[in-house]
Amino acid sequence: xxxxxxxxxxxxxxxxxxxxxxxxxxxxxxxxxxxxxxxxxxxxxxxxxxxxxxxxxxxxxxxxxxxxxxxxxxxxxxxxxxxxxxxxxxxxxxxxxxxxxxxxxxxxxxxxxxxxxxxxxxxxxxxxxxxxxxxxxxxxxxxxxxxxxxxxxxxxxxxxxxxxxxxxxxxxxxxxxxxxxxxxxxxxxxxxxxxxxxxxxxxxxxxxxxxxxxxxxxxxxxxxxxxxxxxxxxxxxxxxxxxxxxxxxxxxxxxxxxxxxxxxxxxxxxxxxxxxxxxxxxxxxxxxxxxxxxxxxxxxxxxxxxxxxxxxxxxxxxxxxxxxxxxxxxxxxxxxxxxxxxxxxxxxxxxxxxxxxxxxxxxxxxxxxxxxxxxxxxxxxxxxxxxxxxxxxxxxxxxxxxxxxxxxxxxxxxxxxxxxxxxxxxxxx
Ligand code: EPU
Numbered sequence: 001x002x003x004x005x006x007x008x009x010x011x012x013x014x015x016x017x018x019x020x021x022x023x024x025x026x027x028x029x030x031x032x033x034x035x036x037x038x039x040x041x042x043x044x045x046x047x048x049x050x051x052x053x054x055x056x057x058x059x060x061x062x063x064x065x066x067x068x069x070x071x072x073x074x075x076x077x078x079x080x081x082x083x084x085x086x087x088x089x090x091x092x093x094x095x096x097x098x099x100x101x102x103x104x105x106x107x108x109x110x111x112x113x114x115x116x117x118x119x120x121x122x123x124x125x126x127x128x129x130x131x132x133x134x135x136x137x138x139x140x141x142x143x144x145x146x147x148x149x150x151x152x153x154x155x156x157x158x159x160x161x162x163x164x165x166x167x168x169x170x171x172x173x174x175x176x177x178x179x180x181x182x183x184x185x186x187x188x189x190x191x192x193x194x195x196x197x198x199x200x201x202x203x204x205x206x207x208x209x210x211x212x213x214x215x216x217x218x219x220x221x222x223x224x225x226x227x228x229x230x231x232x233x234x235x236x237x238x239x240x241x242x243x244x245x246x247x248x249x250x251x252x253x254x255x256x257x258x259x260x261x262x263x264x265x266x267x268x269x270x271x272x273x274x275x276x277x278x279x280x281x282x283x284x285x286x287x288x289x290x291x292x293x294x295x296x297x298x299x300x301x302x303x304x305x306x307x308x309x310x311x312x313x314x315x316x317x318x319x320x321x322x323x324x325x326x327x328x329x330x331x332x333x334x335x336x337x338x339x340x341x342x343x344x345x346x347x348x349x350x351x352x353x354x355x356x357x358x359x360x361x362x363x364x365x366x367x368x369x370x371x372x373x374x375x376x377x378x379x380x381x382x383x384x385x386x387x388x389x390x391x392x393x394x395x396x397x398x399x400x401x402x403x404x405x406x407x408x409x410x411x412x413x414x415x416x417x418x419x420x421x422x423x424x425x426x427x428x429x
């Protein structure tokens with residue numbers, strides 16, 4: 001196993017280019033199952049998770065070929081209709097094949113994802129929604145078995161349009177229902193749908209394939225089912241979480257730099273929170289720059305994670321790392337996942353002063369030079385990136401073990417950070 005070693009305390013300077021969004025690439029790859037033929041997806045990050053999704057599509061009978069950052073996915077012949085446990089256990093987002101397989105084949109069997117490091121993460125909204133579209137769903141031997149049907153009681157045919165109200169906005173749940181509804185008979189309305197930009201990217205792809213969807217960007221989506229869809233040619237949006245992670249890293253190191261090829265409009269809350277922390281932020285069309293005017297001192301700021309456009313849970317751990325360097329006390333309230341503070345114990349190993357109580361964490365900042373390098377362990381993707389930020393800001397050496405978590409979501413992390421002058425490398429454990 002490899003670990004990441006960071007020799008911290010060096011301010012980062014320069015430009016860093018953002019890759020395509022992992023959480024857009026995964027649903028868009030799954031959506032290729034909806035229409036037979038060769039699909040083209042551009043700007044697809046080469047990550048452990050996108051490779052896992054590629055393997056799942058191949059298992060289902062598709063051929064997947066990568067040329068640079070473009071994927072050619074041919075879904076003409078599907079030879080399986082299930083997502084096995086071995087794949088779903090390594091990546092929960094495998095559940096995204098549920099909607100498209102049901103829509104195209106009329107039946108599917110997808111392993112039930114278990115809980116994970118950040119929480120229980122049930123999929124009851126996915127299955128309840130599909131049932132509103134006429135599907136029969138049952139849990140059998142650890143698998144979600146789903147079959148479509150019509151009002152005449154015939155099984156295995158097309159899904160029927162219906163109204164779905166989500167108790168809570170769910171990102172992959174909304175995506176699964178969108179992919180199911182585009183080929184259903186009649187009209188589907190999704191209420192209290194998630195509004196994350198990745199869903200907008202999926203809607204753009206589906207519309208390009210011939211789907212009829214209105215309400216993109218809002219919490220109510222209306223889908224008029226069509227008889228068939230054509231293969232897609234679509235570009236993945238920039239990764240807002242990767243962009244946010246590097247902006248925080250540059251600021252936390254005391255340096256200055258620009259994140260390029262990003263979509264600043266997708267990071268409204270982070271830009272505001274960075275400004276409130278006293279960091280200078282300049283936003284241009286596809287670039288965000290961070291730096292300092294005067295003293296390098298981070299003001300303490302509170303955050304509360306919310307569905308988009310609120311502050312993203314996927315940037316909570318990274319912001320906490322920044323707050324360990326502040327000059328005051330900051331409260332961090334995680335409202336999306338019940339167990340997303342796994343980074344706290346590791347940050348404490350680096351000297352951070354953090355108290356937690358349920359979904360609240362109170363961080364007493366140590367000032368910009370307060371953290372000390374230490375051996376720490378990555379526990380999930382975003383927790384790991386907060387340790388990278390802390391390691392870059394800390395004095396001395398930080399060894400982060402289990403970096404496979406980072407490789408799930410950050411393309412070329414070592415090269416990108418080295419390009420900013422960071423002293424970072426991989427070593428065998
Ligand atoms: N929920 C349910 N039942 C469901 C579905 C969700 O109770 O059937 C709950 C969840 O437990 C959670 C809340 O609803 O409390 C929202 O979860 P959501 O369904 O939106 O999460 P997700 O779709 O499983 C996606 C991202 C996550 C990101 C969350 C929240 C992908 C592939 N994953 O997960 O990304 O944290 O939305 O924004 O898009 C990451 O990239 O590190 C990551 C974890």
